[in-house]
Structure formats: structure tokens, C-alpha cells
Amino acid sequence: MSPVLAAVFQVALLVAVLAAVHVPLGDYMAKVFTDTRHLRAERVIYRLGGVGADADQRWPVYARSVLAFSFVSVLMLYALMRLQAHLPLALGLPAVGPDGAWNTAVSFVTNTNWQWYSGESTMGHLVQMTGLAVQNFVSAAVGIAVAIALVRGFTRHRTDRLGNFWVDLVRGTVRILLPIAFVAAVLLVIGGAVQNFAGPQEITTLDGAAQSIVGGPIASQEAIKDLGTNGGGFFNANSSHPFENPNAWTNLLEIFLLLVIPFSLPRTFGRMVGDRRQGLAIVAVMASIWTAAVGVITWAEMRGFGTVPQAAGAAMEGKEVRFGEAASALFAASTTGTSTGSVNSFHDSFTALGGGVTLLNMMLGEVAPGGVGAGLYGMLVLAVLTVFLAGLMVGRTPQYLGKKIGRREITFVALYVLTMPTLLLVGAAITAGTPALVEASVQDPGAHGLSEILYAYASATNNNGSAFAGFGAGTPYQNTALGLGMLFGRFVPIILVLALAGSLARQQPATVGVGTLPTHGPVFVGLLVFVVLVVAGLTFFPALALAPIAEALL
Amino acid sequence: MTAFLRQCLAGLRVLLVLTVLTGLVYPAAVYAVGRTMPDRADGSMIEVDGQVVGSRLIGQPFDGDEWFHPRPSVAGDGYDPLASGASNLGPENADLLSTVEQRRAEVAELEEVDPAEVPPDALTASGSGLDPHISPAYAALQVGRVSQARGLDEPTVRGLVSEATTERELGVLGEPRVNVLELNAALTMLD
Numbered sequence: 013m014s015p016v017l018a019a020v021f022q023v024a025l026l027v028a029v030l031a032a033v034h035v036p037l038g039d040y041m042a043k044v045f046t047d048t049r050h051l052r053a054e055r056v057i058y059r060l061g062g063v064g065a066d067a068d069q070r071w072p073v074y075a076r077s078v079l080a081f082s083f084v085s086v087l088m089l090y091a092l093m094r095l096q097a098h099l100p101l102a103l104g105l106p107a108v109g110p111d112g113a114w115n116t117a118v119s120f121v122t123n124t125n126w127q128w129y130s131g132e133s134t135m136g137h138l139v140q141m142t143g144l145a146v147q148n149f150v151s152a153a154v155g156i157a158v159a160i161a162l163v164r165g166f167t168r169h170r171t172d173r174l175g176n177f178w179v180d181l182v183r184g185t186v187r188i189l190l191p192i193a194f195v196a197a198v199l200l201v202i203g204g205a206v207q208n209f210a211g212p213q214e215i216t217t218l219d220g221a222a223q224s225i226v227g228g229p230i231a232s233q234e235a236i237k238d239l240g241t242n243g244g245g246f247f248n249a250n251s252s253h254p255f256e257n258p259n260a261w262t263n264l265l266e267i268f269l270l271l272v273i274p275f276s277l278p279r280t281f282g283r284m285v286g287d288r289r290q291g292l293a294i295v296a297v298m299a300s301i302w303t304a305a306v307g308v309i310t311w312a313e314m315r316g317f318g319t320v321p322q323a324a325g326a327a328m329e330g331k332e333v334r335f336g337e338a339a340s341a342l343f344a345a346s347t348t349g350t351s352t353g354s355v356n357s358f359h360d361s362f363t364a365l366g367g368g369v370t371l372l373n374m375m376l377g378e379v380a381p382g383g384v385g386a387g388l389y390g391m392l393v394l395a396v397l398t399v400f401l402a403g404l405m406v407g408r409t410p411q412y413l414g415k416k417i418g419r420r421e422i423t424f425v426a427l428y429v430l431t432m433p434t435l436l437l438v439g440a441a442i443t444a445g446t447p448a449l450v451e452a453s454v455q456d457p458g459a460h461g462l463s464e465i466l467y468a469y470a471s472a473t474n475n476n477g478s479a480f481a482g483f484g485a486g487t488p489y490q491n492t493a494l495g496l497g498m499l500f501g502r503f504v505p506i507i508l509v510l511a512l513a514g515s516l517a518r519q520q521p522a523t524v525g526v527g528t529l530p531t532h533g534p535v536f537v538g539l540l541v542f543v544v545l546v547v548a549g550l551t552f553f554p555a556l557a558l559a560p561i562a563e564a565l566l
Numbered sequence: 567m568t569a570f571l572r573q574c575l576a577g578l579r580v581l582l583v584l585t586v587l588t589g590l591v592y593p594a595a596v597y598a599v600g601r602t603m604p605d606r607a608d609g610s611m612i613e614v615d616g617q618v619v620g621s622r623l624i625g626q627p628f629d630g631d632e633w634f635h636p637r638p639s640v641a642g643d644g645y646d647p648l649a650s651g652a653s654n655l656g657p658e659n660a661d662l663l664s665t666v667e668q669r670r671a672e673v674a675e676l677e678e679v680d681p682a683e684v685p686p687d688a689l690t691a692s693g694s695g696l697d698p699h700i701s702p703a704y705a706a707l708q709v710g711r712v713s714q715a716r717g718l719d720e721p722t723v724r725g726l727v728s729e730a731t732t733e734r735e736l737g738v739l740g741e742p743r744v745n746v747l748e749l750n751a752a753l754t755m756l757d
Contacts, residue, residue: 130649149588201599218747219627231607254623334699360654
């Protein structure tokens with residue numbers, strides 16, 4: 013079979029499986045978050061945790077719970093890394109330094125999983141397992157919880173209650189993430205991913221060289237890293253490492269894991285608001301942008317544009333033979349379209365066009381389909397903006413799902429839309445404008461160097477975590493600045509989303525009239541795609557023109 | 567502020583419980599399942615004459631005419647599992663360009679072929695730096711040299727190459743590939 017045909021079928025297979033799974037999974041998640049009963053195991057957790065599980069919270073309390081939980085998560089993870097040398101299973105590794113530990117703690121709690129370090133030489137098994145992998149679960153569950161709270165803003169009327177954060181957190185972890193991750197981890201082990209607690213194994217190679225092979229609890233971490241759209245690799249090489257991603261079917265399984273919850277949540281949304289077409293419209297927007305990204309990156313990588321790919325005959329620098337260009341491009345589009353940031357190939361060495369699209373994918377705000385939860389709430393915010401803009405055009409009071417979009421709502425939306433670009437551009441500008449910082453961190457000269465800076469700040473402020481890894485992020489300044497970018501890039505939008513949800517839930521439903529824009533048909537889908545692209549385009553075009561676009565044209 | 571502190575305390579307790587569940591019970595359960603297939607769960611190690619010589623998933627350095635050579639690697643000094651990673655050099659990087667051109671000349675000279683025949687995977691470093699595979703084209707390019715160095719006839723060596731070759735899974739996933747360590751291990755078994 014020709015490589016192009018195989019590439020097309022590979023994508024088609026993935027789409028078919030996702031299309032089949034998103035219906036039952038989406039319905040199941042809707043049931044999880046509307047269920048009035050607790051599982052016995054959950055009641056035990058609530059009792060041990062000392063949290064009341066039966067009272068719903070107002071939005072400020074919900075937000076405070078999110079922040080409190082995340083705050084203690086940062087502290088705990090920071091402490092684990094700083095105390096590593098005294099913990100079991102540390103493999104003799106020393107404590108992580110203060111700025112590095114701060115960066116990593118924030119990184120994993122914000123679902124970013126930006127990694128300035130190499131896992132194999134920095135983190136022992138205990139920190140990986142009980143620190144990093146735990147945050148992979150709970151930071152993902154926080155994202156889902158916030159998305160569900162926003163959906164409740166639409167489904168509830170005349171109330172100031174959005175649900176109970178602790179219940180949403182625990183249910184997301186116990187009923188959704190844990191079972192899927194377990195099945196996926198077992199499949200990965202079958203595929204050859206390592207799962208043990210051994211230290212490095214010293215062997216003599218066939219040709220007489222010494223090699224030290226590192227194992228660890230890899231499969232279990234790999235599964236949740238992808239499922240929770242986290243992305244923090246056990247190893248520096250992330251999912252290109254054969255122990256994390258041994259062959260081409262584990263590769264497709266991992267891409268499936270990246271996408272499955274983000275593409276299923278719109279179904280959950282449709283179910284909860286009682287109109288499945290609403291979910292279908294959202295998923296259609298996500299799917300069209302994702303498909304376009306897959307198409308362009310695959311085309312660019314398989315054609316191998318650029319000086320080095322032309323000289324080598326193909327864009328294989330930073331890619332594995334078992335995946336090739338197509339499966340690498342598919343992974344790249346999916347990891348930057350969700351907020352994952354795991355990589356099975358290194359984006360820094362992608363063609364200018366392919367790498368540029370991964371960057372653009374993040375700059376869209378990661379809504380196609382976005383991180384677990386974050387993708388849905390990001391897209392719903394943009395849907396509200398779309399409804400508002402359409403309302404301006406026809407001169408009617410805009411409303412979405414029976415809720416009026418008034419001044420208060422649109423203020424939260426506008427602030428949400430401005431937060432990430434502000435953090436990204438200001439952060440990148442400070443680095444790009446300071447010669448000493450450029451000197452310390454930027455590897456490639458010229459336009460590609462600016463791409464590296466933009467990519468780093470796009471990745472941090474969008475909580476993606478992938479990198480143009482030529483960027484030397486392990487300096488105290490970058491660790492601190494990128495850490496702040498991740499922190500504000502995660503929690504400012506979350507607070508705004510919860511505030512929006514609170515103000516929506518308070519309203520009584522407006523009547524739908526003939527002048528109300530229907531939010532399910534192809535017209536709305538088209539409008540929403542347009543808004544997603546225009547918002548990002550207007551914000552980032554100047555920066556992109558100086559970096560990947562200039563590089564592609566030069 | 568006291569409300570927030572109370573929430574923090576609750577958060578800490580919930581976090582501890584979830585840490586036990588997702589940080590200890592979960593990996594231990596996957597580990598327990600993995601014990602039913604220790605071969606895979608422990609890294610697919612490969613033995614020659616009862617001696618573990620590596621993992622079939624992790625590439626190894628080979629030079630010398632009697633071996634099939636792997637791809638270039640930038641993991642440490644090459645194929646160092648303690649330093650997995652890629653070059654991260656961009657598509658217009660001048661250093662990378664000259665490295666690629668130099669590799670092309672070297673491989674062409676070693677295999678005694680036209681430089682234009684050298685396949686891309688022989689000229690580029692992989693993402694992990696531990697890529698255990700080469701393309702069938704790069705394997706085919708090396709058959710002549712390896713056969714000669716080992717005094718074997720080419721069809722025999724070609725047979726070993728096809729045994730070490732994996733086609734696309736399900737006919738469409740990934741790319742065809744040849745496992746270098748398995749292939750070289752099979753060569754030593756002939757002796």
C-alpha cells in the first residue's frame with residue numbers, strides 16, 4: 013500500500029473508533045455527573061477527606077475549592093521533589109532544585125506537564141508515581157469538573173448553586189479516568205510498555221558496549237498521561253521512547269486516549285442540556301479544525317519541505333522509523349489540539365509549515381478538541397462569543413440555550429479570551445527583547461529562534477507542555493516565568509468560567525423566539541469555526557508572520 | 567481566609583486519599599497484571615547464548631562491517647538510555663544540514679553506493695535517540711557489506727532481514743521497519 017493511502021486509512025480508522033466510542037462514553041459521563049447517589053467507595057473517600065458531599069456550592073465556593081485543592085497539590089508535589097533523596101525508590105537521585113521543583117509542581121497541577129528536565133535522570137519512581145502521575149489524574153478531573161460546572165450554568169435556572177467540586181473531582185477520577193486508564197495501561201503492557209519497579213539494568217550490548225536500561229512504572233503513567241491530556245513523559249523522549257510507545261498500534265492507542273474524552277464531552281454537554289444537536293454542533297467545530305490540522309501537518313511532513321528535509325530526502329529528523337511521518341503528524345496535531353503536550357516526535361525539527369500549525373493549534377486556545385474539560389469550556393466560551401457577535405449583527409438580544417448573554421456574561425467571556433494571549437505575548441516579548449535571555453535559552457538563530465520562544469510561551473500559557481525542545485527552559489528565569497504563565501494561564505480562565513457559570517445559572521430561561529439564532533445547524537458551526545480562527549488570527553498573526561511564516565518563505 | 571484554610575485542609579485530605587488510590591493502588595494493579603507477561607512488562611529483553619544482550623525495543627550502537635548499523639542517535643554519546651532525546655534542530659539549521667550531508671557521504675562510501683541512494687533514516691537522528699529500527703531500504707543497502715564481512719551469501723542475510731522486518735500493523739499503521747538488534751542477534755546465531 014502506498015504511504016499516502018496508508019496514512020489516510022490510519023486517520024480513518026482512528027476517526028471510526030472515536031465516532032463509535034464518543035456516544036456511549038459521552039452518555040456515561042453525563043450520567044456520572046447527574047447521578048444522585050454516591051458509590052460506597054466514594055462515600056469512604058468523602059469521609060476520609062472530611063468533605064460534605066451532599067451540599068451544592070455557589071460559584072465562589074466552587075472556585076475556592078478548586079484553588080485550595082490545586083494549592084495543596086502544588087505544595088505536596090513541591091515537597092515530594094525537594095525531599096526526593098530521603099524517599100524510597102529514589103534510585104539514588106538527589107533532591108530537585110527549588111526553581112525546578114516549583115516549575116514542575118505548577119506544571120503538573122495545571123495539567124500542563126511542561127518538562128524542563130529529563131525524567132530518567134531527575135525523578136525517582138516514587139515521585140513519578142505518587143506525585144506526577146497522581147496529578148495527571150486529579151488535574152484532569154479538575155478540568156472536567158469545571159467544564160461540568162459551566163454546563164450546569166446552562167441547565168440550571170434561578171439558582172446560585174453549581175454543584176459540589178469534591179463530588180465532581182472524585183467521580184471524575186474514580187468513575188471515568190481510573191477505569192479507562194487501567195484498561196489502557198494493560199493494553200500498553202501487552203504492546204510492550206514496561207511496568208516494573210526495577211532500577212537501571214546494566215547490560216553488555218551485542219557489540220560489547222555498556223548500556224544501562226531504565227524501567228519503572230511506565231505503562232500506568234503513560235495511560236493517564238495521554239487520557240488526562242497531561243503529556244509529562246516518564247522519559248525525556250516522551251512518547252517517542254520505545255518503552256512508552258513500543259509500536260505503531262500502541263501509538264494509535266495513545267492518540268485515541270488523547271482525543272477520546274475531549275471528543276466525548278460535547279456529547280455529555282448535549283445530553284445534559286437535553287438537546288443532543290447542541291453537542292453535535294460543538295463536536296463538529298472541534299472535528300473540522302482538528303481534521304484540517306491533521307491534513308496540513310501530514311501533508312507538510314510527508315512532502316518534507318525545507319532545506320534539511322530536502323537534503324535528507326524526508327523530514328525524518330526527530331521522528332521514529334516505526335511511526336514515520338504520517339503517524340508522527342497525526343500525533344502532533346492531536347497533542348497540540350488537546351492540551352496534552354506529549355510527543356512521539358520532536359516538533360522543533362518539523363518542517364516550518366508543520367511546526368507552524370502545531371504552534372497555531374495551541375494559539376487557537378486548544379479547543380480542537382482541547383484538553384479534558386478545558387477544551388469543552390474553552391469552546392463553550394467561544395460559542396457564547398459567537399452568539400453575542402451574531403446578535404450584534406442582527407440587532408437581537410443574544411441568547412444561548414435559553415440564557416441571555418448580557419453585559420456581565422460577555423465581560424467574563426472577553427476577559428477569558430484576552431487572558432491567554434496577553435500572558436503569551438507579554439511573556440514571549442520579554443524573553444525575545446532581552447539579549448541575555450535569548451543568549452541563555454534560544455538554540456536556533458533567526459526566525460526559528462523566535463518560533464522556539466513563542467512555542468514555549470504558547471505551550472505554558474495554554475497548559476500544553478510540548479516544546480520546541482531546542483529552547484533551553486531549565487534556567488531559573490524561564491522556570492519561574494513559564495511557571496507563572498502556566499499558573500495564570502490555567503486558573504484565571506477557570507475562575508472566569510465559573511463566574512460565567514454562576515451568572516448563567518441565576519437567570520430564568522428566556523423564551524426562544526423566531527429571531528433567536530439556532531445554535532445547532534451548520535450555519536452556527538461555520539460561524540463558530542470562523543470566530544475561533546479570527547480571534548486567534550487577529551491576536552497572533554503579527555507574531556506568526558515573524559516566526560514560522562517568515563521561516564517558510566525565506 | 568479561614569474558609570480558604572478549611573478548604574485547603576479538606577483538599578489535603580482528599581489529595582492524600584486519591585494519592586493512595588491513583589499513585590499506589592493503580593500502578594500496583596497494573597504491575598500485578600504485568601506479572602502474567604513478565605517478558606513484555608520487563609522490557610522485552612533479548613538473550614543470546616543465555617546472556618541478556620539488550621532490549622528488542624531499545625536500539626544499540628553498532629559499528630564494524632559485520633553488523634547492520636542503526637540510525638544516527640543523539641542520546642548521550644549515542645543510544646544512551648539515560649539520556650533519551652532528539653537533536654531538536656530546526657529544518658533550516660545550517661549545522662544540521664552539514665551533518666546530514668556528511669552522513670550521506672560517509673554512508674555512501676561505506677556501503678559503496680551512489681550518495682543519492684542513501685535513505686533518509688540513515689541520515690537523521692530519531693526522536694528518542696533509541697530507535698530500534700531502520701527502514702527496509704537502509705537494511706537492504708547494508709546486506710552486501712554485512713554478507714561480505716561475515717562470509718555469508720546474500721540470500722541468507724536477506725532472509726534474516728525479512729525475518730526481522732515488521733510490516734505496517736493492520737496494514738495501515740506506522741511504517742515498515744527492521745529491528746536492528748534482532749537482526750544482528752540472528753546473525754550471531756548463525757556462527
